[in-house]
Amino acid sequence: MATSPAWASPGAHGPNGEHLDGPSTSAQGSGAVPRMEAKSEDFELVARLAGGEFTMMINRFATGEPVLSAQIEVESGAHKVRVPFHKDLGDYATDDEALLKLLATPGAHPVVITIVAGSDSDLLEGTLNVTTEAAKAFVPGGHDHGHAHGDDDHDHGEHHWARKPITWILGFAGLAALGWGVARWRSKDALTAKQQGDA
Structure with a gap:
């Protein structure tokens, strides 16, 4: 993600408070990540084809x-595939092989997204424009997105890389506390021995 171009989440507004409208792919450079926007009266989304996945922020x-934990189909x-919600990043992402193979070919790809969020449902339509350069750069299954797939609920607790530094910090803190305790115990023993020797 750090090496990919930044992308605005839906709900981003212009200087006059207006919503971001229309597909931005028409202004893409040849090396840009394929990206599309879609909106309705109820929802708006930004989708990207990057990191080995098709991802959406809604x-x-x-x-x-x-919009969190909604039922999404692309x-x-x-x-037509169901796209799971990922709690770790708050987005929706799929690595469905057949869908990615289609979307990663050069050209304009019409995309229909079904959203069911509580009692609200809607269909959003957009077009994902993929250049030849972007298609060559896209590697299906190259998950730099941070998702570990294969379960239904996609609760990525132990798989998400962002949690590892916390484990390391806690481990180092525990070792430091243990070392401090041992050093204090040895210092106390040395002081006791010195006092007994003086006596």
């Missing part, structure tokens, strides 16, 4: 509030 259109061509 917000409420009126408030910019993130359809393009003959392929």
